[in-house]
Amino acid sequence: MLKDIATDLGISTTSGQSIYAEPYKLLIHEEGAMFKAHTDTEKIPGMFGTLIISLPSAHQGGDIVLKYQSQTTIYKTSEHKQSWACWYSDVSHEVLPIHSGYHIVLTFNLAIRSAGQTTTIPRPMAP
Template sequence: MASISVEQAIEMQRHAHKKDILSAYRKIESKGTFASSKALRQPPPAGLFIDGLGDVTMPLSETQARDVKARCRQAPYGKSSDTIVDTTVRNTWELDASQFSFRDPKWGHYIQALVQEVAKSMGVVGTIKAEIYKMLVYEEGAMFKPHTDTEKIPGMFGTLVIALPSPHQGGDVVVKHCGQTMTFKTSEHPQSFVCWYSDVSHEVLPVTSGYR
């Protein structure tokens, strides 16, 4: 007959409690999901303006994509308490929200309609809003290894990515949560959105051609 120590007994009890909690969590029925994506039937309004470049038309041409990239900086990422640039982990370009704007008044209604769609797909009840944070440019070879988002503003609970019209291949968004995996292919649609909760692990696979 084998004997166990007090420490082993405590650890076994903790493990059993974790299994019970996870089992109960999985039995919870939710109307939403931890991540979602949808092709957008209507193209976004015109009126994208970038400081130092001017008006940008869509679908984005290769020439304009290069011009946009020239105004960007290499995107950093958070590692522990530091913010660093490491292109082996994150290789993409970014513009701060202060560097671009959407001048067509229709953009406000467009974003609000997307927010309502996001709330429905994620099972969110109540009023939510979206705040522009960055514009990201993914060129050939650009990617972002698996990570979770940090809170950018108080009350942030998720991320919404709007893929603007720009021909590309690759750049799939892969999200994982509690043993489930979803893959969203933005290259299959002229324009689309992808959203997920902040605690969801996600990555962007390498773009193989074009600009996303």
């Protein structure tokens, strides 16, 4: 999937570099939930974008609107199947209101890793 993302976004890595997706948040959007238009800030070193994976969940609304310069793309999430989308951090995006049901989304920060750099994945707290 990350190779496809690199190709789709036109990311060219040099020898010893690769892209990676660092888990960021699990979001459960319920009726009335929305996000106003915004761009993402760098949350990890080398971050260049965001990846979302929409999990199968019955809902209406919740389309994601991506805007960059004069282009607008609408990503429909209400088709009740698993899908994914990614974009650069400087792309303005918003989530339109959920009309019914729940929209469940895994979000990841996309970044470039240099040779020898490691990623730490947070561990859950012990009970």
